[in-house]
Amino acid sequence: MTYLEIIKRNHKEYFYLTKNTRVSQNKWRKKRVYLGNKKPSQERIKKEIINLEKQLQKEGLIRYKHRYAYLSNESTELLQDLKENYDVWSKKTSKKIKEKTYEDFMIRFTYNTNAIEGNRLTLRQTALILKDKLIPSGIRAEDYNEAINGKECLEYIKKYKKDFKQEFMLKINEILTKNTGVASGGRIRFFNVQISGATYVPPKHEEVKGHISNLMKWHSKNKNKLHSFELATLLHAKIAWIHPFEDGNGRTARTLMNFILMKKGYPMFFIPFEKREEYYDALELYDKGNKKEYIKKMLDLIKDQISSYGHKEANL
Numbered sequence: 001m002t003y004l005e006i007i008k009r010n011h012k013e014y015f016y017l018t019k020n021t022r023v024s025q026n027k028w029r030k031k032r033v034y035l036g037n038k039k040p041s042q043e044r045i046k047k048e049i050i051n052l053e054k055q056l057q058k059e060g061l062i063r064y065k066h067r068y069a070y071l072s073n074e075s076t077e078l079l080q081d082l083k084e085n086y087d088v089w090s091k092k093t094s095k096k097i098k099e100k101t102y103e104d105f106m107i108r109f110t111y112n113t114n115a116i117e118g119n120r121l122t123l124r125q126t127a128l129i130l131k132d133k134l135i136p137s138g139i140r141a142e143d144y145n146e147a148i149n150g151k152e153c154l155e156y157i158k159k160y161k162k163d164f165k166q167e168f169m170l171k172i173n174e175i176l177t178k179n180t181g182v183a184s185g186g187r188i189r190f191f192n193v194q195i196s197g198a199t200y201v202p203p204k205h206e207e208v209k210g211h212i213s214n215l216m217k218w219h220s221k222n223k224n225k226l227h228s229f230e231l232a233t234l235l236h237a238k239i240a241w242i243h244p245f246e247d248g249n250g251r252t253a254r255t256l257m258n259f260i261l262m263k264k265g266y267p268m269f270f271i272p273f274e275k276r277e278e279y280y281d282a283l284e285l286y287d288k289g290n291k292k293e294y295i296k297k298m299l300d301l302i303k304d305q306i307s308s309y310g311h312k313e314a315n316l
Contacts, residue, residue, distance in 0.1 A: 002049055003081065004040075005032070015039055017048045019056070020077045020084070030084070031056060068227040070292040075299055079229055079266070082306050086267045107131060108270050110150030113254050115273040119143050145179040150251075157259045164219055164260065166212060169239070172255055177248040184246045188212065193243055198280075200287050202243035211242045228264035232257045233298045237286040269302040 005018040017033040033052055035044070068076060090098070111126040121129070121136075121143045128134045129147045153175045160168065174186025184190075191205050203211055215238050222231060236257035243249045258268040271279050282297035 002052070004035075004045065012037060017045065017052060018081075019052060020080045068230060070230050070295045071227050071299075072296075075229075075296070076227065078299075078303075078306070079227070083266055087265065103131060105268060105270070106151055106154050109154065109258075109268065110147055112270045112273045113251050114143075114146050114150060116271065116276050116279070117248075117250055119146050121147060142180050146176075149176050149178050149180070153255055154258075157255065157262070160259070163223075164235070164256070166216055169212075169244075169252065169256060173245045173248050173252045176251045176255070177245075180247070182247045185248065187246075188244055189246050191246075193246070195243070200241075200284070202241070208242060208244050212244055215239070215242065228261060228266060229299065230295055232260035232264075233295050234286075234291065235260055236298075237283060237291075237294060240283055241287060267305075269305050271301055272304075275301055 002017065002019040005016045007014050007016060014037050015035040017035055019031050020029070031052065033048055035048065040048070067073060071079070093101075107127045107130050108123070110130060111121065111123045114121065114126075121139060125136045125139060126147050128136055129144060130151050135144065153172060156175060157172070162168070170186045170188075177185030188208055189205050193202055193205075195202065215235075218238070219231075219235060222234075226234070236253045239253040239256060240249060245252065254271060262268055278297065279301060282294050282301065285291075285297065286294040
């Protein structure tokens with residue numbers, strides 16, 4: 001991915017054309033071209049991209065030919081840029097700012113993931129509950145408890161240092177469904193379920209344990225083979241497909257997707273409530289077996305959040 005990078009020094013901005021190029025399976029090289037201390041025009045950027053490509057070819061830094069299973073080279077470079085910028089941001093940012101950034105994410109993630117499932121709280125009400133510890137008038141107890149549970153769950157996965165296991169998944173669902181009227185939270189369902197508004201019918205309850213066993217084997221086999229984003233999003237889709245719990249399946253899947261990303265050194269993301277139709281469309285693609293397009297759409301859903309950690313992508 002080639003993008004326009006802005007680096008600040010002594011209260012001044014300096015512009016660079018930056019490109020991450022994969023030179024082997026796990027090795028990347030970043031190339032920067034200084035463009036001055038004034039924002040360059042699109043015409044100049046296009047010319048510099050051509051020059052940069054020629055220079056990389058001259059130096060023998062031709063893009064590594066091996067592709068990941070589902071991500072394009074362009075998407076892989078974008079995610080590598082994100083990971084590097086997030087790492088730099090984490091090292092340079094004060095503890096206080098990082099805490100505020102996490103608090104903002106926690107509120108937005110909790111609001112959006114709950115709203116997708118029908119929670120009636122607004123973003124402001126969610127913030128009042130989680131940040132200011134206030135109870136807005138007129139809200140349902142179930143909605144309030146789902147907000148509290150969302151915060152507790154994120155704190156839990158931040159502290160959890162072990163690998164993804166079945167017991168961990170059960171605990172996540174138990175926390176998310178606590179005090180919300182769910183009879184069997186944190187337990188594998190022993191009855192059949194349907195998804196409201198969807199044509200897809202989850203596996204029969206007699207088959208669920210077998211599917212979960214296969215899920216654990218799949219994760220163990222692919223955790224160091226697939227790209228981190230592929231692993232996280234496919235795990236999310238597989239849990240949503242199995243629908244292993246009485247309730248909270250989507251929230252559990254989205255939380256565990258973020259757990260994988262965090263464990264692999266990436267920032268966490270939320271699926272915006274206003275993009276829920278696109279999100280459902282993405283899951284339908286997975287259900288139909290189109291994993292490549294599903295992963296692409298999942299990346300599209302969170303691209304807007306990438307700039308939060310200093311990534312500046314030019315409209316090239």
